[in-house]
Amino acid sequence: MPQYDAYLIDLDGTIYHGKNPIPEAKRFVHRLQEANIPYLFVTNNSTKTAEAFAEDLTRLHGIKTSKEQVYTSAMATAxxxxxxxxxxxxxxVYLIGEAGLEEAFTRPEIQLVSYDQADYVVMGLDRSFTYQKLMEATFAIQRGARFIATNADTNLPSEKGMLPGAGSLVAALKTATGVAPTIIAKPEAPIMQGALKRLNNPKKPIMVGDNYQTDILAGIQNGLATLLVYTGVSTKEQIQQKEIKPTHEVEHFEQWSIK
Amino acid sequence: MPQYDAYLIDLDGTIYHGKNPIPEAKRFVHRLQEANIPYLFVTNNSTKTAEAFAEDLTRLHGIKTSKEQVYTSAMATAxxxxxxxxxxxxxxVYLIGEAGLEEAFTRPEIQLVSYDQADYVVMGLDRSFTYQKLMEATFAIQRGARFIATNADTNLPSEKGMLPGAGSLVAALKTATGVAPTIIAKPEAPIMQGALKRLNNPKKPIMVGDNYQTDILAGIQNGLATLLVYTGVSTKEQIQQKEIKPTHEVEHFEQWSIK
Structure with missing residues (x-):
């Protein structure tokens, strides 16, 4: 019997650094595969499709992945x-977002409409964001549409530096409307519930990630065990200050046994 | 001797409603003119030039005004x-804003530059705002540029409804950088100091406006007497809840004596 019967695993900072692989992470996923332990990659990034993530994992990082093994905040929002x-x-739905969000919202229960017909305003990171879109979303929410945000991440790492994240666009719309959105992504509940459902509601799941504020809090607030890997955002000094610690902490995945 | 020796007067909601004149306000300004009492129109709106405001006051509202009698948050910011x-x-300066801001920043002490050379990021309402501008401003502030905002008004009234104001764009940049801006406009100190200086630092000035959160707080926080006129944003019910009341309150300007 393994310690945990299903793994929810963050991507950037945990499994890779942007385009750079993390060898220990690759071996960790291979161990899960060999042991037939179910896992799902769970990311707050709403800009890319599950297929694009799976391709990158397979091609850039040597982790053979199908799109069914990736759950994005865009999919969770849909x-x-x-x-x-x-x-x-x-x-x-009046949608503000990129390809990942658009693809996730292409399904029979949902119709994408202009702002003046919308019952929902759904907002994710949109690098083609404009004042016009902000204005239209403001009008829709003033008319009574429900405000849903894929995530509230303030920044997104890039080669150029820390880009403004979905959270910065959400802050603009929240300020213009006075309405706080329902947020879907880690550490909020909806993405965790959606991910656990895709794993057929395992009995002893664990949430794995590098970021206390998103990954670990998502586990803590939703009743999962947690594993913090110090290969990304959070540092030991930061975690020492936290009242509620992760269930487990490792420098890298070689220190972690799935048995 | 008049009660007050100089008037700082808000525009929208106080002197007019958008394109619609307020007759009592027009007569009030005429009374100030006849009594030779100095006054200055002080507005948080940074999108139009002082000249454009003066033209509108003269042409649409019958209040003959020169550009020297208007002080905008754009001018105060410059x-x-x-x-x-x-x-x-x-x-x-890396500038995000409209014509009023651009004109105010056309002066010998200031050079407008691209984001990668900026020592200051100055942000006002910009209805051509894009993610690209947000990203560039974020990079400039990450590099150490100082963040200045013309105003933090969440909304701007328009014929279409309540538009997102400068404050909503400022919220986006504040979220993306983790840096709070220096805010220039009412109720903050810089615009009041600039306005009083233009009036040659009068001894007994009064701030007049319809909005407790901007106009009246600006007076209270900067040591001026205040006159709230109930022709705009604030209601009597709201003012009853405030601990610090305006010095004076009137339904409209016919109830106000400048003597």
């Missing part, structure tokens, strides 16, 4: 809206 | 940056 009870029947 | 001690000599 799952959430599709089954939400705020409006019955077809969900009419 | 005054502030021009005399700021953060960088000596020529101030290199």
């Amino acid at each position: 799952d959430y809206v599709a089954s939400d009870s705020f409006k019955k029947g077809l969900k009419k | 005054d502030y940056v021009a005399s700021d001690s953060f960088k000596k000599g020529l101030k290199k």
Whole structure:
């Protein structure tokens, strides 16, 4: 019997650094595969499709992955809206976001509409964001549309530096409307519930990641065990200050046994 | 001897409603003119030039005004940056804003530059705002540029509804950088100091406006008497809840004596 019967695993900072692989992480995933332990990559990044993540994992990082093994905040947001009870029947959505979000919202329960017909405003990171979109989303929410955000990450690492994240666009819309959004991504509940459902609601799952504020808090707040790997955002000094610690902490995955 | 020796007067909601005149306000300004009491229109709106405001006042509202009688948050921001001690000599500014801000920053002490050369990021309402601008401003502040905002108004009234104001764009940049800006406009000190200086530092000035959160707080926090006129944003019910009341309150300007 393994310690944990299912792994929810963050990507950037945990499995790779942007385009650079983390060898210990690759071996960790191979060990899970060999032991037939179910796992799902769970990322707050809403800009790329699950297919694009799977391709990058396979091609750049040597971790053979299918799109069914990736769960993005965009997919979690679409799952959430599709089954939400705020409006019955077809969900009419005004969408601000990139390819990953657009693809996730292409499904029979959802219709993408202009702002003046929307029952939902769904916002993710959009590097083609404009004042016009901010204004249209503001009007839609003023008219009563429900405000949903894929995530509230303030920044996104890039080769050029720390880019503004979805959270910065969300802050603009929140300020303009006075309405706080329902946030889907880690550390919030909706993405965790969606991910656990995809893993057929395992009995003893663990959330694995490099970021206390997103990954570890997501586990803590949703009743999962947690494993913090010090290959990314959070440092030991930061964790020492936290009242609630991760269940486990490792420098890298070689220190972690799945047995 | 008049009660007050100089008037700082808000515009929208106080002197007019958008394109619609307020007759009592027009007569009030005429009374000030006849009594030779100095006054200055002080607005948080940074999108239009002083000249454009003066033209609208003269043409649409029958209040003959020259550009010297208008002080915008854009002008106050340029005054502030021009005399700021953060960088000596020529101030290199990356500007996000509209015509009013661009015009105000066209002066010998200031050079407008691209984000990678900026010592200051100055942000006002920009209805051509894009993610690209947000990213460039984020990079400039990450590099150490000082973050200055014309104002933090969350909304701007328009014929279409409540538009996102400068404050919503400022919230995006604040979230992306983790840096809070120096804010120039009412109720903050810089615009009041700039306005009083233009009026040659009068001994007994009064701040007049319709909005407790901007106009009246600006007076209270900067040691001026205040007159709230109930023709705009603030209501009597709201003011009853405030611990610090305006010095004076009137329904409209016919109830106000300048003597």
